[in-house]
Amino acid sequence: MEADTVLHVANLTTLLACMVLKFPQIFILMRAKSARGVSLHSLLLELLGYVVFVTYQMYYDYPAPTYLEYPILIAQDAVLMLLILHYNNHLWQSALYTMVFVVGWRLLTVQSWVIDLAMSLCTFISAGSKFAQLQCLWRSRDSAQVSALSWAMASxxxxxxxxxxMATSGDMQVMVRFIAMTLLNLWVLATVLYYRRSSSKKDD
Incomplete structure (x- = not known):
């Protein structure tokens, strides 16, 4: 298979996966009517990381297919945030979070050094998101409301x-971020499956 074909397939499958990535998690929350085991702090940090990353890519005119999924992921995360706030009886906070994100997004492109600095911190922000979800799972020891499928697709x-x-920009900063996110996503996935198996054993 030619390199261009592989690149096209990778871009297409990534986009298709991201179009439905959060759907399993959204459906689980709606069915359970509970956000137990799902970290709001993790979701907010993930949203922040997505906003910084897509803004950086757009600011420097990266090829659209390499970041096209991020607006879709941001929209899905926004729905998830509303569901978590609703089930935790804090829906009123959604207006505050929306205002903070919109203002922050505008500030990112005021000067190039601002977006460069934000991007350099983006990996730590996104990593913090994964650790927040891991801590939430460790505390609750319950992954019933956490979608393993969503984390598998994210990986x-x-x-x-x-x-x-690697095939397009070769940007090391971007590549390091994706390597770190792959490892952390797999860690969360493994933790979700571990607690699910432990719960099944208890039921038996």
Whole structure:
């Protein structure tokens, strides 16, 4: 298979996976009517990381197919945030979070050094998101409301993005971010499956 074809397949499958990536998690929350085990702090940090990353890519005119999934992920995360706030009886906070994110997004492009600095911190922000979810799972010891499928798809999309970054921009800062996110996504996935298996054993 030619390199261009592989790149096209990687971009297409990543986009398709991201179009439905959060759906399993959204459906689980709606069915359970509970956000137990799902970290709001993790979601907010993830949203922040997505906003910084897509703004950086757009600011420096990166090829659209390499970041097209991020607006879709941001929209899905926004729905998830509303559901978590609703089930935790804090829906009123959604207006505050929306205002903070909109203002922050505008500030990112005031000067090039601002977006460069934000991007240099983006990996730590996104890593903090994964650790927040891990801590939430460790505390609750309950992964019933956490979608293993969503985390599996997130792991795949990060792996695919390692390849597409190597094949297009070669940006080391971006590549390091995707490598770190792949490892952390797999860690969360393994933790979700571990607690799910432990729960099944208890039921038996």
């Amino acid at each position: 795949y999309t990060c792996l695919a993005r390692i390849y597409t970054t």
